[in-house]
Amino acid sequence: MTILNDLAYVKKEVEKRLEEFLDEKISEASEISPSSREMMNTLKDFVLRGGKRLRAALVYYGYCCFHGEAGDAVWDAAMSIELVQSFLLIHDDIIDEDTTRRGGPTIHQRYHDLHLERYTRRDPRHFGESLAIICGDLALALANEILGNMPCNARFKSKTIVAMNRMIHRVVYGECLDILSEVENETTEEEIHMMYRLKAAAYTIECPLHMGALMAGGTKKDLERLSAYAIPLGEAFQIQDDILGMFGDEEKLGKPIGSDIREGKKTFLIVKALEKVHLPQREFIKNVLGKRDLSDGDLKTIKEIVVDTGSLDYSRELAQRLIEEARGALGNYTLRKEGKDFLAGIIEFIVQREY
Amino acid sequence: MTILNDLAYVKKEVEKRLEEFLDEKISEASEISPSSREMMNTLKDFVLRGGKRLRAALVYYGYCCFHGEAGDAVWDAAMSIELVQSFLLIHDDIIDEDTTRRGGPTIHQRYHDLHLERYTRRDPRHFGESLAIICGDLALALANEILGNMPCNARFKSKTIVAMNRMIHRVVYGECLDILSEVENETTEEEIHMMYRLKAAAYTIECPLHMGALMAGGTKKDLERLSAYAIPLGEAFQIQDDILGMFGDEEKLGKPIGSDIREGKKTFLIVKALEKVHLPQREFIKNVLGKRDLSDGDLKTIKEIVVDTGSLDYSRELAQRLIEEARGALGNYTLRKEGKDFLAGIIEFIVQREY
Numbered sequence: 280m281t282i283l284n285d286l287a288y289v290k291k292e293v294e295k296r297l298e299e300f301l302d303e304k305i306s307e308a309s310e311i312s313p314s315s316r317e318m319m320n321t322l323k324d325f326v327l328r329g330g331k332r333l334r335a336a337l338v339y340y341g342y343c344c345f346h347g348e349a350g351d352a353v354w355d356a357a358m359s360i361e362l363v364q365s366f367l368l369i370h371d372d373i374i375d376e377d378t379t380r381r382g383g384p385t386i387h388q389r390y391h392d393l394h395l396e397r398y399t400r401r402d403p404r405h406f407g408e409s410l411a412i413i414c415g416d417l418a419l420a421l422a423n424e425i426l427g428n429m430p431c432n433a434r435f436k437s438k439t440i441v442a443m444n445r446m447i448h449r450v451v452y453g454e455c456l457d458i459l460s461e462v463e464n465e466t467t468e469e470e471i472h473m474m475y476r477l478k479a480a481a482y483t484i485e486c487p488l489h490m491g492a493l494m495a496g497g498t499k500k501d502l503e504r505l506s507a508y509a510i511p512l513g514e515a516f517q518i519q520d521d522i523l524g525m526f527g528d529e530e531k532l533g534k535p536i537g538s539d540i541r542e543g544k545k546t547f548l549i550v551k552a553l554e555k556v557h558l559p560q561r562e563f564i565k566n567v568l569g570k571r572d573l574s575d576g577d578l579k580t581i582k583e584i585v586v587d588t589g590s591l592d593y594s595r596e597l598a599q600r601l602i603e604e605a606r607g608a609l610g611n612y613t614l615r616k617e618g619k620d621f622l623a624g625i626i627e628f629i630v631q632r633e634y
Numbered sequence: 635m636t637i638l639n640d641l642a643y644v645k646k647e648v649e650k651r652l653e654e655f656l657d658e659k660i661s662e663a664s665e666i667s668p669s670s671r672e673m674m675n676t677l678k679d680f681v682l683r684g685g686k687r688l689r690a691a692l693v694y695y696g697y698c699c700f701h702g703e704a705g706d707a708v709w710d711a712a713m714s715i716e717l718v719q720s721f722l723l724i725h726d727d728i729i730d731e732d733t734t735r736r737g738g739p740t741i742h743q744r745y746h747d748l749h750l751e752r753y754t755r756r757d758p759r760h761f762g763e764s765l766a767i768i769c770g771d772l773a774l775a776l777a778n779e780i781l782g783n784m785p786c787n788a789r790f791k792s793k794t795i796v797a798m799n800r801m802i803h804r805v806v807y808g809e810c811l812d813i814l815s816e817v818e819n820e821t822t823e824e825e826i827h828m829m830y831r832l833k834a835a836a837y838t839i840e841c842p843l844h845m846g847a848l849m850a851g852g853t854k855k856d857l858e859r860l861s862a863y864a865i866p867l868g869e870a871f872q873i874q875d876d877i878l879g880m881f882g883d884e885e886k887l888g889k890p891i892g893s894d895i896r897e898g899k900k901t902f903l904i905v906k907a908l909e910k911v912h913l914p915q916r917e918f919i920k921n922v923l924g925k926r927d928l929s930d931g932d933l934k935t936i937k938e939i940v941v942d943t944g945s946l947d948y949s950r951e952l953a954q955r956l957i958e959e960a961r962g963a964l965g966n967y968t969l970r971k972e973g974k975d976f977l978a979g980i981i982e983f984i985v986q987r988e989y
Contacts (some may be wrong), residue, residue, distance in 0.1 A: 306731045308807065312828060314814050315807040370771065374764040399818040400924065403899070409729040409813050412767055413806045416725065416774070420802035423778050427795035433788030440782035440795065447775035451903050452663065452670040458764050462753040473667060543756070569755065 282624030289336040293357045301357060304421065321389060322414055326365045328381040334360045334487040336621070341491025341505065349494045352431035356439055356490050362422035363443065367450060367482075373408050374458065376571075379534065387411035419447075430508030431494065438493045446486035453477030457544070461569060466545040469617035472514070479520070480513025488622075503611050508622065508626055512605035515630050518598040521546040522591070523583060523632075525538050537578045543569025547594045548585050555588035602626060637979030652681055654891045655713060659776065676744060677769055681720045683736040689715045689842040691976070696846025696860065699973030704849045707786035711794055711845050717777035718798065722805060722837075724770035728763050729813065730897050734889065742766035774802075793848045801841035802958040808832030812899070816924060821900040827869070834875070835868025843977075859967050863977065866961035871984050873953040876901040876978065877946070878987075880937060892933045898924025902949045903940050910943035957981060 301323040308315035333583075335357035342353045371377075372385035379385060384392065391407030398406070426440045456474045460466040488505045489497075497505075521539065525548060529536050539546055553564055564584065567577045585591050609622055653901060656678040661672035690712035699709045726732075727740035734740060739747065746762030753761070781795045811829045814819040843860045844852075852860075876894065884891050894901055900923075908919060919939065922932045940946050964977055 304803075311804075311807050312811055312834070314810045314823070318806070318810055366771075370767050373767065376760075394817070400817045405731075406813065406817065408763070410810065412725050412728065413809050413813075416721075416771075417806045419771070419774060420799040420806070424796055424799040424803075427792050427799060437782050437788065437791065441779055444775040444779040444782060447774060448659075448662075448779075449666075451673070451772045451775070452666050454670045454768050455673055455765065458768075459760065462749065462755045462761065472669070477666070532746065545942060585876075628889055 282621065282628045285340070285621050286333070286336050286628075287626065288332060289339050289357065290332040292354060293332055293335040293339075293361060293612035294327060296354055297358050297361060298323075300425070301326065301419075318410070318414055318417065319385060322365070322418060324383075325369070325381075325386055326362065326418070328383055330361075330381060332361060333625075334364055334483060337418075337487035337625075338491040338494075340618045340621035341488035341622070342495045342618070343491070344505075344614040345492060345495035345497055345501070346615065347495025349429075349431040349435065352429040353457075353491065353494050355425050355429045356494055359422040359425045359443065360487050360490060362418050362425070363447070366414060366415045366418035366422065369411055369418065369453070373411050373415075374454070374537075377538070377542075385411070386414050390414075432496070435494055435496055439490050442486060442489050444492055446482055449477045449481045453479075453482075460545040461543040466550060466582070468547070470552060471545060471547055471550055475514045476510060476519045480510045482513075483516060484513035485509035504608070507608035508605050508612070510577050511601040511608070512626060512629065515598040515601035515605065518547060518594050518601070519629060519632065521548050522594055526584065526591070537573055537581075540567060540578065540581060541569070541571055541573050547597065548590050551590035552585050552588045555590065556584060560584055602630060637976065637983045640695070640976050640979065641686060641688070641691050641983075644694050646710065647694075647709060648687055648690040648716060649682060651709050652713050652716060653678075655776075655780070656681065666927055673696045673765070673769055673772065676741060677720070677773060680736075680741055681717065681722070681773070683738055685719070685736060687715075687716060688980075689719055689838060692839060692842035692980075693846040693849075695973045696843035697850045697973070698846070698976070699860075699969040700847060700850035700852055700856070701970065702850025704784075704786040704790065707791075708846065708849050709782040709916040710780050710784045711849055714777040714780045714798065715842050715845060717780070718802065721770045721773035721777065724766055724773065726809070728766050728770075729809070732893070732897075739771050740766070772909060781853035787851070790849055794845050797841060797844050797848055801837055804832045804836045808834075808837075815900040816898040821905060823902070823905060826900060826902055826905055830869045830872045831857075831865060834872035835865045837868075838871060839868035859963070862963035863960050863967070866956040866963070867981060867984065870953040870956035870960065873902055873949050873956070874984060874987065876903050877949055877953075880940065882948070889955035890915075892928055892936075895933065895936060896926055896928050902952065903945050906945035906948050907940050907943045910945065911939060915939055957985060 301319065305316060305319045305323065308319040338357040338360050339353060339483055342349065347353065368380060369386045372380055373387050377385050378388045387407040390410040391403045394406040426443065429436050453474050456470060457478065460470065485506055488509050489502050492501050494616035523532060524539050525537060527536065549564065553561060564581065567573060567581060606626055660671060660674045660678065663674040694708060694710040697704065702708065703954050720920050723735060724741045725737055728742050733738050733743045742762040746758045749761045781798065784791050784952040808829050811825060812833065815825065840851035840861055844857050847856050848859055878887060879894050880892060882891065904919065908916060919936065922928060922936060961981055
């Protein structure tokens with residue numbers, strides 16, 4: 280699949296640049312104190328630990344959809360979005376109390392363990408969370424610093440900065456809905472749509488594409504058209520994520536199956552199942568949602584309910600419909616071949632992905 | 635004192651603009667969901683709850699030191715630094731486990747209370763902290779959005795964005811030292827100097843001044859000269875803060891006396907006292923540092939030790955020396971009168987302040 284080569288190309292380019300940039304920052308931090316150096320090292324390790332770099336690729340190929348003249352500055356924008364991704368994951372992991380991410384410890388877990396090794400005073404958990412909060416803040420400040428320094432058309436640069444930071448508002452709103460959905464009794468399908476649109480569609484697909492387009496001088500009309508492709512595709516992506524998180528392969532996924540259940544997340548899979556089931560099963564679902572020590576048996580039962588109620592099929596069909604919508608939006612739209620091929624490829628990639 | 639009028643002028647202007655801006659954001663948030671609206675309202679309340687707006691004033695008068703042509707955009711930069719201040723306070727308050735700020739509840743405390751009112755599921759503390767983390771993130775994204783949108787010279791704008799975000803790295807490094815000083819056995823005077831330089835001097839005085847100067851097209855040389863004034867003044871400001879926090883008037887201060895002790899903060903007052911005292915008092919200090927339920931008697935004893943060891947005098951003299959240094963740096967420097975008068979006035983303000 281060409282798309283895999285395209286993704287691999289961006290991954291290589293953006294990681295090379297991130298490594299250089301973060302090494303420079305480690306030198307700067309070393310002049311301040313050993314603890315600053317340690318934090319920057321920790322952040323570098325986290326940022327470079329992997330991921331598909333889908334967002335960076337969307338910035339790059341979003342740019343390639345148009346005749347841009349930003350040169351290497353587009354890689355700066357791609358680096359920025361990856362730093363924003365790290366910032367969001369670091370804070371998200373505190374909120375979700377996750378201990379592993381991308382096959383290694385989360386930042387708060389790492390500082391928690393470091394406390395256990397070195398110190399006796401104060402609480403290791405609070406210590407870990409405190410340092411992870413500011414480590415995430417650092418990643419966001421680095422992302423904005425890079426954008427501010429981009430050597431390119433100043434008007435396009437300003438628009439890119441505004442787009443990225445406005446996207447962060449939307450992610451925060453999505454996260455807020457998400458946190459509330461875990462404590463509230465009822466979550467409506469509409470709220471889940473909104474959450475997916477804010478947290479996944481706007482952030483994972485639309486914003487990176489817009490950033491790339493803006494770097495190339497894309498117009499308001501261009502952005503709207505890209506959104507018509509990005510929003511349904513992003514929602515489909517999130518629904519796929521939910522399905523993989525429950526029915527996927529733990530090894531390929533890099534995170535434990537069922538973590539959404541353990542965290543009490545209301546996904547389409549769960550909300551649709553809740554609509555269909557009768558009282559005893561309904562109570563069962565409500566009881567295991569948010570259960571940190573979910574047993575394999577509980578998980579198996581939940582999966583059976585999701586299959587038997589038709590909720591899995593519903594989610595699959597919804598994802599399929601959204602993907603068709605994205606495909607239709609893209610088909611009608613004249614773009615440079617290099618960019619458009621990638622956007623078409625990413626649709627197929629999302630349909631087929633297993634991680 | 636003219637300086638009070640100058641501060642009052644900036645406070646009025648910047649708060650009026652912040653209110654307008656945040657009201658617009660509340661409208662935007664309302665279209666998304668009630669929880670987004672609630673978060674933006676909570677943030678607005680926090681941002682507008684007060685403070686001297688010293689940083690906004692330094693942006694404005696830093697700009698007035700030069701012949702700038704940024705017009706109203708300088709107020710955007712002033713708003714931004716106040717939003718950054720809120721972002722930092724919100725995260726700091728989680729880290730320090732503070733429940734009140736600016737005469738009202740901290741953000742995490744507010745969401746904690748809201749959880750107790752409305753929900754039964756999950757832990758109110760974690761709920762409060764989670765929402766406060768993302769509410770702080772929102773404030774930082776808003777600050778960067780405002781800077782990105784400033785209608786002014788694009789080169790100056792880029793430099794201002796970079797300056798603000800680079801300052802945030804330094805605050806993070808300072809905070810990191812601060813968190814470590816609470817768990818480590820020994821903190822050196824040099825580490826405290828570094829912490830004060832990063833957290834107070836660079837952030838409270840130097841960065842806002844630089845932002846103002848950059849908005850007016852200030853050169854590298856200008857920034858260096860402003861730093862020669864800002865860094866010693868900022869350190870003196872922090873030392874004053876420590877003294878007021880232990881010997882000041884609780885009502886004027888708006889926060890409880892002795893909170894540094896309760897949080898286990900290593901200030902000059904404490905580190906110098908530890909150097910001088912003998913074993914039983916040394917043990918006493920180490921035992922009460924970080925003691926959440928510090929008694930009035932404990933606090934009185936600590937204050938006596940700080941006075942008797944000459945540590946209070948040491949801090950006062952150090953602050954005085956730093957202030958002389960700032961005065962000297964400013965005296966040699968040709969600047970526009972409106973700006974320079976304010977910078978001179980702020981020295982006297984800091985010498986005399988009681989809150």
